Amino acid sequence: MPRKSSAADAPLRLDNQICFAVYSAAHAFNRVYKPLLDRLGLTYPQYLVMLVLWERDDVPVKDIGERLFLDSGTLTPLLKRLEAAHLVRRTRSSEDERQVLIALTAQGHALKEKARNVPQSILAASDCSVPELVAMKDEIVALRDRLNAVIGE
């Protein structure tokens, strides 16, 4: 016979999981970004890398990884695709031959101007006031940082 819904099951119910809220919201953002980023020829993770580089380029892969919480297994092929698209250049550091420095090309710099309208499109899609979004962002970042603190033990 069918097991009836019990209060003991509440912690396992999908709709009670904050992780699923976050997981599904991330995918929803991805889907909203898709058509906007298609016009720039970027995927969402590539866009994040470009955001980092637009703030400061000529940085080692490791710095990008620490900023985005990604490792070389993700970044190396991604950066090779950005290089193939002529948006970045990858060169071994002369001071430390282990490092690969990532620099923007002229095209990479220029793409920043085409990207300027993206944030406001996202803001419109989120249908939310800026102060509310900032407050949510700060809460989510604080949660993320507490989770990441647990991982390092």
Place this chain on the structure above:
Amino acid sequence: MPRKSSAADAPLRLDNQICFAVYSAAHAFNRVYKPLLDRLGLTYPQYLVMLVLWERDDVPVKDIGERLFLDSGTLTPLLKRLEAAHLVRRTRSSEDERQVLIALTAQGHALKEKARNVPQSILAASDCSVPELVAMKDEIVALRDRLNAVIGE
């Protein structure tokens, strides 16, 4: 010469992006879940599918997809892996031969008991009160739903 940091760049700064907060929080959750789910032999997306099935099984792939915002391109191979792990059975519906119904095996049902301690481990890692987490979850779900509403135009 180096372009100096300008107020006009604020919308493009990584730390101002709520999407990145959500994106990086999702990855942080994944990393916290990893060791817990390894003990169950599940990945995080597989765990989400099991959560759905523990609520109600014998459901078509499409229902699982609507619940999790995933399509058959993701679910078909994932469900085949759960089938290979003897956690679910996949059978064509006799009423509608287009549908594949997903049912839990005895092992699949039994795994629910082993999963009961997972939510409290996550709660501990989040280092946050339940009411605060519930409030955040509701805000994030509301944001996700507004974003998804835009996608359907």
Place this chain on the structure above:
DNA sequence: CCATATTCAATTGCGAACAATTAAATGTGA
């Protein structure tokens, strides 16, 4: 100075995620 450890990127292999297409089953309108 040398053996050892550490750092860094690249590589390999697996599991998502999704767009686009395919194929089969079912539904609908003339």
Place this chain on the structure above:
DNA sequence: TCACATTTAATTGTTCGCAATTGAATATGG
């Protein structure tokens, strides 16, 4: 009834994401 559209999974191909390993460069201790 029959042509046509819709629904549903499966498939293919590309891109992440990460664990684990490799190999080269650099740092460190004795």
